[in-house]
Every structure is written in C-alpha cells, then in structure tokens.
Amino acid sequence: MKDYKRILTSGIEVVTFLLAAFGGFLKKVAPPDQVGASYPVGVMSFLMLIALMIVSTVGRNWPAKVARRRWTIAGSVLFLLGIVACFAYPYMLGNYTYPQESDLKNRHINGSDKFLTSEARQYKLARPGVTPEELDKNFPDGGVWTQAGVERAQSLLLAAYACLVLSLSGAIFCLLETNIRGSTVG
Numbered sequence: 260m261k262d263y264k265r266i267l268t269s270g271i272e273v274v275t276f277l278l279a280a281f282g283g284f285l286k287k288v289a290p291p292d293q294v295g296a297s298y299p300v301g302v303m304s305f306l307m308l309i310a311l312m313i314v315s316t317v318g319r320n321w322p323a324k325v326a327r328r329r330w331t332i333a334g335s336v337l338f339l340l341g342i343v344a345c346f347a348y349p350y351m352l353g354n355y356t357y358p359q360e361s362d363l364k365n366r367h368i369n370g371s372d373k374f375l376t377s378e379a380r381q382y383k384l385a386r387p388g389v390t391p392e393e394l395d396k397n398f399p400d401g402g403v404w405t406q407a408g409v410e411r412a413q414s415l416l417l418a419a420y421a422c423l424v425l426s427l428s429g430a431i432f433c434l435l436e437t438n439i440r441g442s443t444v445g
Contacts, residue, residue: 266312274307277428285424288348290416291356291366299417303424310425314432327437334433341426348419355412357391367395368416374408 278285278300289299318326356366369391375383379398383389394403401409 270308270311270315273311273432274304274428277307277431278304288352288420288423290352290413290420291368299420302417303421306421306425307428310429311432314429314436318436330433330437334430334437337426337430337433341423341430344419344423344426348423351416351419355416357395359392359395367391368404368409368412370404370408370412374405374411376402376405379403 285303286297286300289297289303292298314330318330321329352366355369355371357369359365359367372380372383375394376398379394379402382397383394386393391403404412
C-alpha cells in the first residue's frame with residue numbers, strides 16, 4: 260500500500276506542478292464553464308495523472324536505448340500536436356465564446372449562427388452587424404442559442420482544451436522519461 264501512495268503522491272505532485280506552472284496558465288485558459296464549477300481543469304488533472312502513469316509504466320521493461328528512442332519520438336510527436344493545439348484552441352475559443360461586457364476574462368459560450376433560436380435569427384437578419392454580446396443582452400435567459408448549440412460548443416471547446424493540455428503534458432512526460440533514462444545509461 261505504501262508504494263501506491265508514494266507513486267500516486269509523486270504523480271499528483273507532477274500534475275499539480277504542471278497546472279500551477281507558468282502562472283497557472285492552463286487553468287486560466289480553460290473554457291468557460293457556465294455551471295460555475297471548474298470541470299475542465301478538474302478532469303484534465305485526472306487525465307494528466309493517468310497519462311503520466313501510462314508513460315511511466317509502458318517503458319519500464321524496455322532496454323534503455325530502445326526506451327530513450329521511443330520516448331523521444333513520442334515526445335516529439337506530442338510536441339508537434341501541441342503546436343497545432345496551441346493555434347487551434349485559441350481559434351476555437353474565439354469562435355465559440357465571447358466576452359461578457361467589457362471583461363475579456365469572463366467569457367460566455369457562443370453557440371454559433373447555425374444554432375440561433377428563431378427569434379435571435381430574425382433579430383440578427385434585421386441587424387447584420389450584431390455581436391453575440393449584443394444578442395445576449397437582447398435575449399436574456401438563454402434565448403439566443405439552442406441548447407444543442409451550446410452543448411456542441413462546450414464539447415468542442417473541452418475537446419480542444421483536452422488536446423492542448425494532454426499533448427503538452429504528454430510531451431513533457433515522454434521527454435522527462437527520455438532524460439531520466441539518459442542519465443542512467445552508462
């Protein structure tokens with residue numbers, strides 16, 4: 260039982276460090292959660308811990324040279340995926356959210372024009388330059404986008420955020436394994 264606690268504690272420390280590192284960047288860029296809970300960050304903590312456990316378990320029985328090469332390749336691939344995610348996520352965040360009033364940090368889900376309610380669609384047709392924020396002011400209580408549109412936007416944002424966090428943390432975990440193995444190869 261002590262080994263489980265030690266391994267789990269060590270993994271949690273690494274994940275906590277990564278989420279807190281760089282000024283808590285990963286927490287700050289999480290998609291808005293309209294329910295008010297911190298679901299995306301909480302789920303990512305668990306997924307990052309699982310990814311770390313997989314990475315540290317998979318190569319345990321590989322010979323050192325093989326392991327270093329495989330972890331380097333896996334880390335490099337995840338790094339490249341992370342670069343793509345670094346551009347895709349902000350793009351999606353801009354398309355599927357909008358700032359609430361003048362507070363750019365407080366964002367709301369934007370269900371996209373495809374999922375406007377019929378009343379909001381008519382309003383937008385009459386005023387082609389209307390912004391999502393203006394629509395929200397004129398149609399309070401969720402009268403702008405259909406529930407399906409909001410759920411789709413939330414799912415896409417969560418998936419993009421997961422790709423960003425898991426590709427970056429996975430690359431770090433794999434490259435850490437490479438460096439750990441490099442220090443033991445004699």
